């Protein structure tokens with residue numbers, strides 16, 4: 501298994517090209533199940549999760565071509581097979597996003613239950629309840645979701661419904677939004693997630709002929725249409741990759757231009773980074789991040805967009821580990837998203853986690869160590885800490901990183917980090 505070796509203490513300076521967003525690419529790829537025409541996605545990142553989604557769609561019978569040089573994904577044809585097997589779903593929870601489109605277009609789907617993961621139990625009850633409200637019949641059997649739309653008066657077609665989410669869910673909003681585009685009648689999604697990746701999905705669906713109102717708000721109204729057509733859509737920049745590099749630059753006292761990024765995509769992360777002492781400026785070709793003087797302890801609480809993103813919590817904690825003063829970090833989205841705390845502590849950080857909050861007391865120096873992480877953002881928080889640590893850090897289980905960061909070692913090395921991948 502590959503590992504990453506990093507020698508801390510180098511200042512990062514320069515430009516980093518921000519790739520297309522993983523969390524936009526995955527639902528956008530699933531839209532190809534809604535039409536038999538070609539969906540072409542440009543600015544596609546070469547990530548393990550994108551490859552997994554490609555394999556899943558190929559197994560449903562679609563033609564899938566990902567040209568990593570032109571950064572283009574072509575998805576073409578109609579699904580001929582309606583099962584998402586455990587072996588693919590266990591690799592990537594976002595596989596659940598095929599459920600809504602398959603039901604909407606073919607009236608049937610069998611999808612493995614994703615199960616929990618390192619950061620929490622992550623149930624899919626909101627996805628299933630919403631689809632049931634739209635007329636699907638769902639039962640759970642042997643670890644699988646078996647779903648179909650009865651061929652009653654609607655001829656096996658989902659019907660519009662008024663769905664009120666009791667809690668904000670990105671994935672449930674995406675699944676039901678896609679399902680509603682081909683349903684009979686109007687669907688209202690109330691208390692919908694407002695993440696930029698959802699707005700990107702709305703834009704893509706509209707370009708395929710869907711009728712959607714309320715873009716960017718927590719109330720989406722979808723007027724179902726009989727069919728959708730193909731499209732070409734550019735995936736928006738990855739705000740989490742950009743935020744990760746902003747923390748990486750800041751912890752080294754450096755200055756980075758995050759090419760292609762815009763400040764508004766950061767939501768509340770901009771304010772928190774500024775309060776911590778990082779200048780964030782919108783420039784024509786991206787966002788410039790520059791550490792002004794020292795880093796200051798800042799309290800943050802994760803929230804749905806535009807609040808502080810849970811996917812940035814671990815990286816911000818690494819930054820706070822070397823800030824002046826204390827910082828209280830509260831995680832409200834996932835119940836077990838402090839798996840990086842013991843590893844950061846092994847590198848010399850002073851962090852006390854209790855329940856959903858962690859108190860970070862900044863230290864003057866971290867020290868390199870062999871570390872291991874259990875999830876994507878936890879892994880990258882260790883890389884950020886290692887950039888500022890004295891000595892060498894070896895990060896194990898690099899496959900977590902490859903799910904969401906494209907060639908992270910090359911991008912960091914190009915702006916001055918002493919980092920390399922050690923094939924294993």
Ligand SMILES: CC(=O)N[C@H]1[C@@H](OP(=O)(O)OP(=O)(O)OC[C@H]2O[C@@H](n3ccc(=O)[nH]c3=O)[C@H](O)[C@@H]2O)O[C@H](CO)[C@@H](O)[C@@H]1O
Nearest residue numbers: 523594622623624625626627668669670671672811833834
């Ligand atoms: C591929 C993708 O886009 N992943 C993102 C997506 O995950 P994902 O879509 O899985 O996250 P959700 O927004 O659905 O989850 C938010 C909370 O709602 C709970 N919940 C969700 C669905 C449900 O049916 N029942 C339920 O209880 C979850 O357990 C969690 O506690 O949004 C998360 C929150 O911003 C991000 O951390 C993930 O990076």
Ligand SMILES: C=C(OP(=O)(O)O)C(=O)O
Nearest residue numbers: 523593594811876877904
């Ligand atoms: C939690 C994440 O992803 P996923 O929902 O795919 O597990 C993430 O991107 O940080």
